[in-house]
Amino acid sequence: MKPRLDNSCALVIVDVQNDFCPGGALAVRDGDAVVEPLNRCAALFARAGALVVATCDWHPPDHCSFRAQGGPWPVHCVRGTPGAAFHPALRLPADAVVISKAEGPKVESYSFFGEPGLEQPLVERGIRRLFIGGLATDYCVKWTALDAARRGFETFVLADAIRGVDAQPGDSARAVEQMKSAGVKLVTVEEVAEGVAR
Numbered sequence: 001m002k003p004r005l006d007n008s009c010a011l012v013i014v015d016v017q018n019d020f021c022p023g024g025a026l027a028v029r030d031g032d033a034v035v036e037p038l039n040r041c042a043a044l045f046a047r048a049g050a051l052v053v054a055t056c057d058w059h060p061p062d063h064c065s066f067r068a069q070g071g072p073w074p075v076h077c078v079r080g081t082p083g084a085a086f087h088p089a090l091r092l093p094a095d096a097v098v099i100s101k102a103e104g105p106k107v108e109s110y111s112f113f114g115e116p117g118l119e120q121p122l123v124e125r126g127i128r129r130l131f132i133g134g135l136a137t138d139y140c141v142k143w144t145a146l147d148a149a150r151r152g153f154e155t156f157v158l159a160d161a162i163r164g165v166d167a168q169p170g171d172s173a174r175a176v177e178q179m180k181s182a183g184v185k186l187v188t189v190e191e192v193a194e195g196v197a198r
């Protein structure tokens with residue numbers, strides 16, 4: 001199978017925000033290493049006329065996932081703060097669609113598809129193939145990919161453009177296995193560049 005990039009494809013860049021990168025409130029080790037391959041990929045998609053979507057975690061200050069509210073995480077990605085901004089080196093095409101998620105105090109969503117309506121830009125454009133990269137492998141990337149596959153998208157994860165939290169050692173490796181079991185295909189950015197995905 002050699003899926004060519006065309007307008008049935010979309011790149012989904014998951015949560016490449018300062019708080020998930022080194023120095024951030026909920027830093028993923030080497031999280032910023034996804035920026036360069038994703039920039040390359042975004043440029044390829046833009047050139048092919050394919051959609052680029054970027055998600056961001058966009059929480060109120062009293063979000064339910066924060067420890068003060070009984071959640072598992074330190075305060076992170078509070079809407080409008082520098083921590084919630086995209087990594088400064090991330091280059092999105094001018095017509096990229098930015099999707100904010102988990103905006104309500106009581107709404108947690110690791111998946112792009114976790115809240116009704118967010119997938120609307122994909123439906124409207126007849127997108128059938130999703131290429132997913134970003135942060136973090138064992139949370140938002142995993143759940144976005146699993147939901148995408150469940151919804152019938154042909155789903156690829158960019159193996160060299162993801163990094164994980166690994167709260168428990170091996171979480172990211174297990175996430176990759178779980179995605180593969182669900183029919184998600186792993187592909188490198190170089191393979192995307194060649195128009196070849198295995």
Ligand SMILES: [Zn+2]
Binds near residue numbers: 057059065076102
């Ligand atoms: Zn969050």
